[in-house]
Each structure stands twice: as C-alpha cells, then as structure tokens.
Amino acid sequence: MVNIPFTILFAVSMLAFAFSVYKKVALIRQGRPTERTDRGGLRTAAMLINAVFQKSVIRGSFGFNHALLFWSFLVLLVANGEFIVNGVFPRVSLDRLPEAFHHWLLLAFDIVSVLVLIAVVAAILRKLFHPLYKESRTAEAFIILGVIGALMLAYMGIVAFQVMIGWVPWQYAPFSALFSVVYAGRTTPVEVHQLAVFFWWAHAVLLLGFINFLPYSKHMHILTAIPNVYFKLLDKPAVPQRENFEEVTNLGAESFKDLTWKDLLDSLTCTECGRCQVNCPATLTGKPLNPRTLIHKIKENMNENEAALVGEGEHQISKDAVWSCVTCGACMEVCPVFIEHAPKIVKMRRNMVQMNSDFPEELLNLFENMEQRSNPWGIAPSERTKVFTSIKAQDFNPEETEYLFFVGCAGAFDSRSKQISLAVAMLMDEAKVTWGTLGKDELCCGDSVRRLGNEYLFEQMALKNVEMFKARGVKKIVTQCPHCFTTLKNDYKQYGLEIEVIHHTELLDTLVRDGKLKVNDNHKKTVITYHDSCYLGRHNGIYEQPRNIIKAITGKEPVEMERSKDTAFCCGAGGGRMWMEENLGTRINVNRAQQAIDTNAGTLCTACPYCMTMMSDGMKDLNTKSIYVKDIAEVLAESVLL
Numbered sequence: 001m002v003n004i005p006f007t008i009l010f011a012v013s014m015l016a017f018a019f020s021v022y023k024k025v026a027l028i029r030q031g032r033p034t035e036r037t038d039r040g041g042l043r044t045a046a047m048l049i050n051a052v053f054q055k056s057v058i059r060g061s062f063g064f065n066h067a068l069l070f071w072s073f074l075v076l077l078v079a080n081g082e083f084i085v086n087g088v089f090p091r092v093s094l095d096r097l098p099e100a101f102h103h104w105l106l107l108a109f110d111i112v113s114v115l116v117l118i119a120v121v122a123a124i125l126r127k128l129f130h131p132l133y134k135e136s137r138t139a140e141a142f143i144i145l146g147v148i149g150a151l152m153l154a155y156m157g158i159v160a161f162q163v164m165i166g167w168v169p170w171q172y173a174p175f176s177a178l179f180s181v182v183y184a185g186r187t188t189p190v191e192v193h194q195l196a197v198f199f200w201w202a203h204a205v206l207l208l209g210f211i212n213f214l215p216y217s218k219h220m221h222i223l224t225a226i227p228n229v230y231f232k233l234l235d236k237p238a239v240p241q242r243e244n245f246e247e248v249t250n251l252g253a254e255s256f257k258d259l260t261w262k263d264l265l266d267s268l269t270c271t272e273c274g275r276c277q278v279n280c281p282a283t284l285t286g287k288p289l290n291p292r293t294l295i296h297k298i299k300e301n302m303n304e305n306e307a308a309l310v311g312e313g314e315h316q317i318s319k320d321a322v323w324s325c326v327t328c329g330a331c332m333e334v335c336p337v338f339i340e341h342a343p344k345i346v347k348m349r350r351n352m353v354q355m356n357s358d359f360p361e362e363l364l365n366l367f368e369n370m371e372q373r374s375n376p377w378g379i380a381p382s383e384r385t386k387v388f389t390s391i392k393a394q395d396f397n398p399e400e401t402e403y404l405f406f407v408g409c410a411g412a413f414d415s416r417s418k419q420i421s422l423a424v425a426m427l428m429d430e431a432k433v434t435w436g437t438l439g440k441d442e443l444c445c446g447d448s449v450r451r452l453g454n455e456y457l458f459e460q461m462a463l464k465n466v467e468m469f470k471a472r473g474v475k476k477i478v479t480q481c482p483h484c485f486t487t488l489k490n491d492y493k494q495y496g497l498e499i500e501v502i503h504h505t506e507l508l509d510t511l512v513r514d515g516k517l518k519v520n521d522n523h524k525k526t527v528i529t530y531h532d533s534c535y536l537g538r539h540n541g542i543y544e545q546p547r548n549i550i551k552a553i554t555g556k557e558p559v560e561m562e563r564s565k566d567t568a569f570c571c572g573a574g575g576g577r578m579w580m581e582e583n584l585g586t587r588i589n590v591n592r593a594q595q596a597i598d599t600n601a602g603t604l605c606t607a608c609p610y611c612m613t614m615m616s617d618g619m620k621d622l623n624t625k626s627i628y629v630k631d632i633a634e635v636l637a638e639s640v641l642l
C-alpha cells in the first residue's frame, strides 16, 4: 500500500527541488574551466577533515555549535530518510531491523533531536545578543533556525505518540517521552490520534518545504559546502591564474561568466558566517570592501544574470571595493568553506586594467615606470649597483656564488630598505655564504603589477626574468622581500621556473641554528614584537623562522600582537596598495602600528621592506618614539657584527 497524498506531495516537491538545483548547476556551468580534480586522495582527505570532521568550522568562534548541528544533521538524515520512505510505503520501517539495533537507533535520534534544539536556541540567542556582525540578524536566518527547531519538535511529537501507544519503549526515547505532555488533556483516543497526525504532517510539510527552500537561501551551503571543500585550492598561496592572451578575448572577469565554475560554486557556498569580514583589514578600517558581501554580490549578480560584476548597481561590486583589497588573504584563511576571495578581486582588476584602462590615475606612473625601467620609481637601472658600495659585492656566477641575492626594487632604491639589503649581505659574508647579484641587470619581479591586474605587463616581466635566471645558471635565490620571494617562488612556476627561492629570515634562521652566526648579548634586554608580513606568513606559512631568530637574539619569545601569525593584520601595502593613496576610512598601517605599540615592546621587527615603510610611517603618524622599527636582519646584524 502506498500513502497516496504524501507520495504526491513528495513527488512534486522533489521535482521542484531537482528543477531548482538544475538551475543553479546551469548557472555554475557558465563559469570558465579550472582544474580542480587532481590529487583525488588529498582532496578526499581534506574534505573528510574539514567538512565531515568540521576542523575548519570548529576553529572559529561559535564553531562547535555549528559542528554539532552538522553532525546531528548527518544522524538525522537516517531518521528523515526513514520518514520519507515510510511515508510513501507505510510498511517499510526501521522497526524491521533487529529490535536491539532499532532501539539504539531510536535513542540516538532522540538524543540528537534534543542537541539540535539546544544548538538552535544557542544560535538564536547568539544572533540576538552577541552576533559576529549585526547584519546577520536577518529574517531568513531566524526563519531557518525556527524551521529546524520546529522540525525537531514535530519529530518528538510523533515519537511521543508512539511511546504513548507502546510502539516505542520510553527508555529509548526519553526526551520525546517527556514531550508527551502535549497530549495531556486530550480526553479521547481520537483527539490524541489527531494530534499525532498533525505532528506527522507538520513534519512532512516542514521537511519538504525546507528542502525546497535550501537552493534559494544561504542554507544552500548544506548542499554545496562538501563539494566546495573537495574542490578547494590545495596549494598555498593562491597564485592568480595565467591569462591566455592568444585565445581569450575578454581578459579577467567582467561578468560572472568570466569567473571560473569554482568561483561561482564559492558564491553559492558562503554561509554568511562573517568570519572573513571581522578579519579583513579593509573592512575593519572602514573601506567599502567587505569580503562577505563581495561573495554575496557575486551570487546575486549570477542569479540576476547581470552583465557586469563591477559597477554601482544593487548586485554589483563598487570600484572602490575592488581597489581596496590588499590581497592579504586573511579572509581566505578563516573561511570555514575555503572560499577564495582575493583571486576573484584580482580577476576583476585585471578586466578593468586590461580591457578598459580603468584604474586609479595614480597607478599610471607606476605602470609606465615598470614598463620602461622595471622599477616602480622609474630610476635608472645603473643605480641598482650602488646599494653595496660600502661592501664587496660580486656579480652572480654559478661557479663561484651559491646564491643569487635578488635585492628587489625597494632593497636597491629605497634608502631605508637599502640598509636591510646591506645587513643581509653582511650577515651572509659573516657566515661565509657565497652570494652575487645581477647588478644593473636585475629586473622587478612584477608582484605589484600582477596583484593590480596589469597581467600583460607582468607576463612580459616574468618571461624576461625567467629567461635571465636560466641563462645565468641560477639555482638558488635569496630575497629580502616577501613579495619578490613569493612571486619568484610561486608565480614563476607558471612560466617554467622551479628553483629554490628562500627568504632571508629562512636563511638567517638556519645560519644561526648551525652556529655560523654567533649572537652576542647586545639585544638580550630588548623586548621585540614581530609583524608578520602577509606574503611571508599567511601566504607562505613562514611564521617560526623569524621568531626563532628573535628568540636567539633576545633569549625569549617575541611578545605577540593581538593579531599575529595566521590572523595577522596587513600593513596596508600588499596587492599593489603600496603605490596608492589611502583616502577611504582610517589608515591600515596606523591601526597596525597601534597594535604594535600596545604590546609595550621596545622594537618592532619586520621582515619586508613594504612593512618597514608602512610601520615606520604609522609610528610617525602616531607621533611615537617609544618603539624602533627594524628589519630582523638589522637586529641580527647588531647582535652578530657589533
């Protein structure tokens, strides 16, 4: 026998659900291709750890509550599966299983239902009284939580009836048995039965209604989160995709169709938890960029089939938002479902710059200088050789010099950063590490132009550099700039360069630990705090080496700022923002400088020439003289060479 009314309701709702999912899949399929199916074993492991075991969810605030809901959802899939099958075929039920097993299943469902109720109440209270961001108090969020809670109550109402009539021993449904209080006062068996029927149909309608609501709500992530984690970026950092200049006519992302299918899947997967926005330096300093709303707008833009992603319309992302990103990666680091925000922003910049020459005027000089003289200031290349006039420096020669010291534009031209280059060079000499430079032949690595979206220019610079490294027989590179470091090490792989590239903090840490650099007591009393450069730390995972050096110098761990390591706050110069004015909101570097001052340290150590400039400027803005800003190499040099 088949339950005809329920079967019709179920069939109609499943058809509607399938149609909704089909429409979403059709939208995602409009995205560009990207390779996300390699290394299946690693992907499966990442999916199990992060989606099934909820590792990435739990590490954030209120994460355990969400994990509890997710695991309960998995258990209740069995209960709801039975509910539907039993609804269509009333004779098919879990009670056909061995009695003991069935009873234990019922107990599990009962306990889990109560846990879900508790988690729902906790989530409602949190949203009301302590939300991560206040806009999260939406009607949709409360409706979803309300429906989940109501589903649990309806289920318990059904089981309570089964306990009352003796189908289920109360010991295996103790919480639902308590729920039978709702039947109290019903005087006739007919009334009791009617109430049970009401709960059954309420559960059926809520369940099928909820399933159909999913594709149109932020709860779509129930369906998309697990695949999104499976297809996540496996390698760090998120290197921008190379453009195919010969075949692709529309560079970067003008419309949502120019994003990849994974970008579009990302947009449907956002849970709107807000973790990205409370870690985004642009949002926190009042810029018009919010990574959560950026992803939301991409979804809306796709749903509405809008022509352009960037603009001033309701479902468009403003230009100011696009140019506010410092590509620090803080958003991506904390996102529980591994959404990739910054690469999407770079693609939008790329379209604006490459297709429409639509970029802030202040970047015009930068692009011209890079093109003509391969450095941001347009200084004559011959000036590069002047950085080491006070010490003996030789040209790189693969027979005699182990490392190519890639000095970088800031390290060669900026007066403050030149001192860092000198410190690194002198420490290498002290440790008898052989090194050489390319002198006036060194070219800019192109980091800033790539993050700013000038991909064609970047490609020219990368090709020239790779050709030169190969022609000169370079096997190992050391840089004093995390931007050069990441670009040569990671971005240039796309151009066939796979050689050892290390940052000076990695090399110096090894030299100290190997005893090749002997530290004296000069800085034993210095209290140091360390600012993690985004492109060294979060993007490349180098957190410990700089701290090891500080520990060797002072004999103690650095004092940590409120935001450090993978939650560190950007200095404000990444993503090409080094070359742009900061006119919106408050200044990121001043915020970060204040965080350093708050540690009461006497010295702020940086490991990046951009961070050095931004932190020094921040200290000047705050008019403080209580803290020195020095590169780690400089402090180490003072402890080794003086």
Ligand code: SF4
Pocket (backbone or CB within 6 Å): 276, 279, 280, 281, 282, 283, 289, 290, 291, 324, 325, 326, 327, 328, 329, 330, 331, 332, 341, 342
């Ligand atoms: S990369 Fe940094 S600045 Fe850009 S959206 Fe993410 S957190 Fe904000």
Ligand code: SF4
Pocket (backbone or CB within 6 Å): 269, 270, 271, 272, 273, 274, 275, 276, 277, 291, 292, 295, 331, 334, 335, 336, 337, 338, 339
């Ligand atoms: S993008 Fe990620 S971190 Fe940001 S709100 Fe969405 S799910 Fe949360």
